[in-house]
Amino acid sequence: MKLYAQHGHATRDKISKGIQDGFIDGAILSSRYLKPDSTKDFIDELRALNPDIDILVDPEFYATRYLGTPNSQLRYLEEWPHFVPRQRNELLVGTNAIDTTLKAAYKTQMRLGCTALITPNIYVSRSFDSIEAAIAISFFSRAKSIAAEMGIAIPVYATIAVGRDTLIDQQEYVTFLNAITSVEPAPDGVYVLVGAGPTDERSGTVRSEIMVPEVIAGWMLLNYSLAVNGLRVVNGFSDILSPILGIAGGHAGATGWWSNLQVFSMGRYVKGGRGGQLPLVRYLSTRLLNRITVNERQAFAEVVPDVMNALDTDALYERKEPDRTKEALQAWDAIASLNKDILTDDINEGLERMRERIVVAKVCYDKLKSYGFTEGYEANMEYLATLEESLIAFKELAEI
Amino acid sequence: MQNKPEAAALAQAIPEAKNVKFLAEGGFKAVYEAEICGIKEALKAIFIPEEADQPEARVEIGKRVTREIESLQTLTSPYVVKLGSLSPRACQISGHEYIVYSEEFLDGPTLRDRLRSGYQPSFAECQALLRCLFQLVAELKASDLIHRDIKPGNIVEVGSDERPFVVLDLGVAFKLYSTPITLNPEMRQGTLPYMAPEMFQPHFREMLDYRSDLYSAAVTVYEYAAGTHPIARRGEDDFTTMYRIARMKPAPLAQHRSDLPASFCQIVDQMIRKKPALRPSNIGALLKQLEVVA
Numbered sequence: 303m304k305l306y307a308q309h310g311h312a313t314r315d316k317i318s319k320g321i322q323d324g325f326i327d328g329a330i331l332s333s334r335y336l337k338p339d340s341t342k343d344f345i346d347e348l349r350a351l352n353p354d355i356d357i358l359v360d361p362e363f364y365a366t367r368y369l370g371t372p373n374s375q376l377r378y379l380e381e382w383p384h385f386v387p388r389q390r391n392e393l394l395v396g397t398n399a400i401d402t403t404l405k406a407a408y409k410t411q412m413r414l415g416c417t418a419l420i421t422p423n424i425y426v427s428r429s430f431d432s433i434e435a436a437i438a439i440s441f442f443s444r445a446k447s448i449a450a451e452m453g454i455a456i457p458v459y460a461t462i463a464v465g466r467d468t469l470i471d472q473q474e475y476v477t478f479l480n481a482i483t484s485v486e487p488a489p490d491g492v493y494v495l496v497g498a499g500p501t502d503e504r505s506g507t508v509r510s511e512i513m514v515p516e517v518i519a520g521w522m523l524l525n526y527s528l529a530v531n532g533l534r535v536v537n538g539f540s541d542i543l544s545p546i547l548g549i550a551g552g553h554a555g556a557t558g559w560w561s562n563l564q565v566f567s568m569g570r571y572v573k574g575g576r577g578g579q580l581p582l583v584r585y586l587s588t589r590l591l592n593r594i595t596v597n598e599r600q601a602f603a604e605v606v607p608d609v610m611n612a613l614d615t616d617a618l619y620e621r622k623e624p625d626r627t628k629e630a631l632q633a634w635d636a637i638a639s640l641n642k643d644i645l646t647d648d649i650n651e652g653l654e655r656m657r658e659r660i661v662v663a664k665v666c667y668d669k670l671k672s673y674g675f676t677e678g679y680e681a682n683m684e685y686l687a688t689l690e691e692s693l694i695a696f697k698e699l700a701e702i
Numbered sequence: 703m704q705n706k707p708e709a710a711a712l713a714q715a716i717p718e719a720k721n722v723k724f725l726a727e728g729g730f731k732a733v734y735e736a737e738i739c740g741i742k743e744a745l746k747a748i749f750i751p752e753e754a755d756q757p758e759a760r761v762e763i764g765k766r767v768t769r770e771i772e773s774l775q776t777l778t779s780p781y782v783v784k785l786g787s788l789s790p791r792a793c794q795i796s797g798h799e800y801i802v803y804s805e806e807f808l809d810g811p812t813l814r815d816r817l818r819s820g821y822q823p824s825f826a827e828c829q830a831l832l833r834c835l836f837q838l839v840a841e842l843k844a845s846d847l848i849h850r851d852i853k854p855g856n857i858v859e860v861g862s863d864e865r866p867f868v869v870l871d872l873g874v875a876f877k878l879y880s881t882p883i884t885l886n887p888e889m890r891q892g893t894l895p896y897m898a899p900e901m902f903q904p905h906f907r908e909m910l911d912y913r914s915d916l917y918s919a920a921v922t923v924y925e926y927a928a929g930t931h932p933i934a935r936r937g938e939d940d941f942t943t944m945y946r947i948a949r950m951k952p953a954p955l956a957q958h959r960s961d962l963p964a965s966f967c968q969i970v971d972q973m974i975r976k977k978p979a980l981r982p983s984n985i986g987a988l989l990k991q992l993e994v995v996a
Contacts, residue, residue, distance in 0.1 A: 477909065479979035480900075484911055488984070527979040530972065532987050701951060701975050 303548035303641045305634060306330050306356065308539055308558035316559055316630045321351045325615075325634035328356030328417070330493075330538055330556050333385070334365070334377045334571075342414050349415070356417045356554075360493070360538065361385070361407045363422030364463045365571045373573045383410055384422055393424070393437045400440050404448040412454065419454065420493045421445045423461035425568055426468050427497075430478035438462065439481055446487040457490035459536055462524070463566075465497050466511055469520030472699075479524070483531045491534030491553065495566045496521050507541045508592055508685045510565040515688055518543065519695035522550035526649075526700045529553075539566035541633075542591060545640045546689070549652035550696065557637065559630040583629045585619055586636040587611060588643075591663045591689070592682060593633075596623050598675075605673040606666055611636055649702060653693050660690050703727040705749050707795040709734060712747060715793045716802055719745055730763055731873070735807060743786040743804040750792075750799040767801050770872045774805075779841040780865045781834040782872075783808065783858075808868050810861055813854035813926050820929065825962050828927045830866040831857075832970070833992055835919035838869055840985040843912040846878040852918040853896040854925060882907055895934035896921050899948050899976045913978040916985075920973030928958035932974060948976065966995045 304327040307317045313335070320326040329348065336344060336359075345357050361384050368374035369387045379385045384407035392399040407422045423441040426434045445460040462482075469475055498511035512518065521543070525535045529551025536554040537547050541564035544555025557563060561581060562570050584593035588611045594602065596619060602609045610616055615635040618628040644655045664686050671679050696702075706727055707715075712734060713722040719736040722745065726733045736745040748767055751760050767790065774785050786804030793800055813831075816823070823831070835852065842849055849872060856870045874891035876882070890901050898917035900906055924932045932952035934943045952974060955967040969991060973981050982988055 476977055476979065480909065480977065483979040483983055484913070527977075530980055530982055532982070532984050701977070701980060 303544065303552055303645055304328065304356065304554035305544065305638050305641065306358070306536070306554055306556035307630075307634070308332075308556040308563040310335055310558050310560060310563045312559075312626070314627065316627045318348060318351055319627055319631055320634055321348055321355055323631060325631055325638055326355075327554070328358070330420075330536070331357065331359045333359055333362050333382050334379045337378045338382050338410060345415055357415070358418055358420050358459070358493070358536070359411050359414060359416055360420050360461075361411070361422045363403065363407070364425035364461070364495075364568070367425070367568075368571045371572075374571055375573050376571060390433060390437070393440065394433060397440060397444055400437075400444050401448055404441070404444060405452065408449060408452055408454060408458075412456075416456070418457040418459055418491070419449065421458065421460045421489070423463055425463045425465070425495075425497065427465040427568075428467050429471055430464075430468055430474040431471070435468075435474075435478060438464075439478070439485075442482055442489070443485045445489040450487065457534070459491040459493040459534070460489040461493045461495070463495040463497065465568075466514070466517045469496065469524075470514075470516045472520075475520060475523075479527050483527060488531070488533060491536060492524075492528050493536045493538060494521070494524060495538045497566045497568055499567060499569065507543065507561075507564045509681070512543070512565055513685060513688050515691035515695045518546065518689070518692035519699055522547060522692070522696040523699045525550040525552040526696075539564060541565065542586070542593075542637065542640075544637050545644045546656060546692070548641055548645045549649060549656055550700070551649070555637070555641075557633060559626050559633075583623050583626070585629075586633045588613075588636050588640050588659075589662060589666050590682075591640075591659060591686065602670055602675065605675075606669045608666055609670075611639060613639055653697065653702075657690065657693055660686050660693075703730060703732050703749060704751075705796075705798045706732045707747055707798070707800065711795045712745065712802070715795045715800075716745070716788070716791070718788065719804075728871075728873075736804070738787050738804055741787065742807040743788070744783075744807045745786075745788065745802065745804050747795070748801045750801060752799075764801070766873055767803075769875060769877060771803065773845070773847055773872045773875055773877075776845055777841055779838050781838040781868055782841075783868055783870045805870075808858040808860055808870075810859045813857045813859060813867075813922065816859065817854055817926065817929065822929060823926055825966065827866075828923060828962065829966065829992060829995065831926060832919070832923045832966075833989065834865075834867040835869070835923065836916075836985050836989055836992070839912055839915045839919060840989075842875075842915060843985070846880075847872070848876040848878070848910060848912060849915050849918070850874045850876050850892045851896070852915055852922055853893050854922055855893075857922065876907070876910060878911070892918075894940055894943055895931055895947075897947065898978070900978055902944060902948055911978070913981050913983055916973050916981055916983075917978075920970050920981075924952070924955050924970050924974065927962065927970070928955060930958065963995050965991075969995070 307320050307326050307329040309331045317329050366387050388399050403422050408419055411419045424437050426438050442460045445458050449458045525547050528535050534553035537552050538556050540555035541557040582595050585599045586593050587609045589608050613635050615632040618624045646652050667682050709722040709724050713719055718738050722734050722736045725735050731748045734745040784806045786806055788804035790801050790803040851874050858868050860868050896918045898914035933946045955970050975981050
């Protein structure tokens with residue numbers, strides 16, 4: 303499974319370092335944080351570091367719903383040619399508006415030199431039994447046809463951006479899956495975003511609304527079903543769930559340095575009204591399948607050395623608190639290492655390996671508890687139980 | 703079959719048919735072997751109920767025959783039965799109405815006959831069967847048709863290189879994007895143990911596609927290879943079978959036939975998943991996959 307950087311605010315040298323040091327296989331750039339004119343230079347810079355990397359640009363068309371709202375924070379999105387508000391009826395009736403939007407997005411991404419194109423789409427917030435879902439299917443089904451019309455030879459990844467609630471109503475969800483897997487011509491792949499409620503910059507993936515067995519299992523099912531049908535699935539904002547999605551057949555996962563690059567939320571396009579301190583720098587422990595603070599890392603490692611990953615990036619945390627770039631590199635290194643350890647061609651074997659890793663994490667937390675580290679114990683055990691239940695629920699859904 | 707015509711009476715009604723011999727029967731039809739213009743063909747007699755008895759069935763059967771014949775005229779696949787020399791003809795036999803026409807006579811056992819005899823096919827035969835069925839479903843799909851009754855009893859093992867297996871009977875074929883023939887939208891056509899799970903969903907006609915045929919094809923290949931049906935059990939009532947189709951996970955094919963390549967068994971197993979979205983839908987890719995199975 304490939305691992306991409308999920309690009310966002312305050313990039314600086316994070317992605318270039320990640321590419322240079324070989325921790326990531328590419329990047330999903332955000333058109334919100336890049337001006338159309340400067341994006342090509344940025345892509346060229348990244349490609350100069352490694353010509354084989356994958357570069358994708360998320361057109362973030364789903365955020366057009368916030369155009370003209372007083373508290374929106376769309377940054378450079380309005381400067382992109384495809385980012386034009388469309389009325390719901392315009393997208394629902396006929397395909398003109400959809401085709402025009404797809405063409406504008408493709409044209410820009412082709413000019414930038416992306417390795418694959420990400421299609422615009424709208425966000426399906428609550429249910430697949432909705433007008434939003436009908437429009438989303440239209441975008442999906444036009445994705446490859448329009449690319450073919452334009453003579454585009456590089457892969458096209460159709461966006462599926464959905465709220466976590468959509469994955470819970472199984473009947474409608476399966477109907478949606480049945481519909482998109484019969485689309486012809488099918489896109490080469492899918493860019494999947496599963497959104498939770500407004501993400502708190504200071505809460506990590508494991509405390510997010512995504513962490514529900516039905517949601518994770520549903521996300522896995524999407525990867526599995528599309529992979530079975532020959533489509534590559536690129537999971538945006540998948541962070542620590544990347545290996546789990548990889549077991550189900552995911553082609554790539556992505557994560558970034560802020561919490562809002564680790565969990566997707568439409569709330570990121572709206573001003574939260576919260577200020578305050580920056581989140582603490584954290585260390586992603588592959589043993590705990592969780593992020594811990596630098597202080598915790600030091601304290602835990604003294605009694606349970608296993609919480610350390612024994613990877614080269616551990617050195618980045620040795621002397622003083624690392625900066626955000628080092629934090630990002632460490633997280634990518636840890637997730638890539640989990641992918642390497644867990645993923646195999648055999649799905650049952652992959653699920654079993656993941657289950658074993660969860661058991662190991664529980665044992666580690668139990669040991670830490672026995673040494674008096676009780677803070678967050680219940681919540682962490684609950685999180686691990688959620689992961690375990692997700693695997694069981696997925697097996698049921700995928701009929702494995 | 704109701705009011706099955708005697709072979710002699712049929713021969714009398716169709717003077718060009720010689721040496722008529724009864725072969726088999728279904729709900730509304732009977733099949734005979736006959737010589738027409740010196741060539742052995744399969745003569746099909748479809749019973750048309752009286753207007754007063756079953757007015758709706760009368761209309762429906764007429765439309766089904768028309769669809770079957772139109773479909774067979776359209777399809778060019780060597781893996782589907784061809785029409786014979788006798789064009790459809792309405793005739794009265796012993797006071798009853800029938801539509802009679804002919805199809806080519808296929809000399810060979812059906813897969814049902816093979817199963818009854820306890821025959822165990824080789825991997826090459828199983829592979830050839832799956833290939834034929836995939837190719838046929840691809841052509842049906844291109845014509846917006848769903849066969850809906852692919853099963854061992856409707857497949858003849860001809861055994862030639864060009865046509866190892868041939869599928870019969872498009873009598874309940876479903877034509878997408880056209881007015882349904884069956885007036886009752888909840889009525890399921892086909893043979894229960896081979897029906898795809900989505901056939902039992904409410905409003906199933908709105909979501910039916912060729913993946914239902916891929917499912918039936920895989921169930922057929924599984925049964926032919928394993929000698930046992932993956933889901934249904936002999937002697938069980940229809941409701942139990944329906945429950946099994948909707949809920950029960952079949953044993954992997956490899957459990958019955960460990961001698962078959964694992965990748966072949968995986969293709970078959972994957973095609974009998976309950977959710978259509980979990981069945982690979984790209985038939986071209988499936989055929990390529992099938993070719994590289996060791």
